Amino acid sequence: MRPEDTPTEASKRVGLVGGTFDPIHYGHLLVAEEARQQYQLGEVIFVPNGTPPHKKDYEVSPAEDRYAMALLATVGNPYFSVSREEIERPGPSYSIDTIRAFQQQLGSQVQLYFITGADAVLEILTWHQPGAIVAECQIIAAHRPGFDLQKMTAVLGPDLASKVEMLAMPAVDISSTQIRERVVQGQGIRYLTPPAVGKYISKSGQYNKS
Ligand code: ATP
Numbered sequence: 001m002r003p004e005d006t007p008t009e010a011s012k013r014v015g016l017v018g019g020t021f022d023p024i025h026y027g028h029l030l031v032a033e034e035a036r037q038q039y040q041l042g043e044v045i046f047v048p049n050g051t052p053p054h055k056k057d058y059e060v061s062p063a064e065d066r067y068a069m070a071l072l073a074t075v076g077n078p079y080f081s082v083s084r085e086e087i088e089r090p091g092p093s094y095s096i097d098t099i100r101a102f103q104q105q106l107g108s109q110v111q112l113y114f115i116t117g118a119d120a121v122l123e124i125l126t127w128h129q130p131g132a133i134v135a136e137c138q139i140i141a142a143h144r145p146g147f148d149l150q151k152m153t154a155v156l157g158p159d160l161a162s163k164v165e166m167l168a169m170p171a172v173d174i175s176s177t178q179i180r181e182r183v184v185q186g187q188g189i190r191y192l193t194p195p196a197v198g199k200y201i202s203k204s205g206q207y208n209k210s
């Protein structure tokens with residue numbers, strides 16, 4: 001049986017992927033699936049930000065659009081789901097609050113894995129309560145072109161860096177920024193994000209609204 005077909009029992013390991021997902025793309029999906037297989041996660045939950053805690057240099061799309069695109073992208077994978085946790089929670093979407101909310105909902109026997117890309121993990125010191133995050137869940141970091149995970153010990157210090165697991169996988173040079181720019185420029189986005197997300201973007205006029 002191939003690893004992607006292996007049925008799981010109610011597992012005690014759950015992955016969380018936080019992000020803006022504006023829009024979700026194959027980089028997010030591959031990172032989540034690789035983490036699921038390599039760490040035997042029983043499920044991976046995508047958690048779109050309500051209000052991103054770090055100010056963005058562009059206007060973030062409405063949460064409902066980002067949530068809908070995440071649902072469309074993940075319906076085909078029985079291990080994936082999308083949570084409204086951060087969308088429903090007022091105020092900035094701090095990861096530590098999300099981790100605590102899931103730990104409470106799922107029970108203390110569940111080990112949470114917080115799945116990030118290299119860019120995000122290198123900024124973890126700027127996150128709210130980074131020490132609590134690494135104490136309360138396992139961080140998995142995926143390589144991302146343009147970001148050097150070898151710098152992690154220098155940037156984070158040995159204590160925090162030792163708590164981060166590096167995910168071995170092919171680096172994927174796709175970003176939501178690149179997709180938004182391509183849509184604005186009238187370029188195609190096929191093979192960057194699932195077809196249903198591409199259709200949602202073209203039918204809703206997402207990223208093309210003037
Ligand atoms: P944007 O360009 O708008 O910042 P993004 O592509 O970085 O979008 P986010 O929603 O910001 O997507 O990212 C959510 C999480 O997924 C972050 O932890 C980020 O590091 C990770 N991630 C996104 N794209 C990739 C990728 N291609 N490879 C590895 N990790 C990724």
Ligand code: MG
Pocket residue numbers: none
């Ligand atoms: Mg990003």
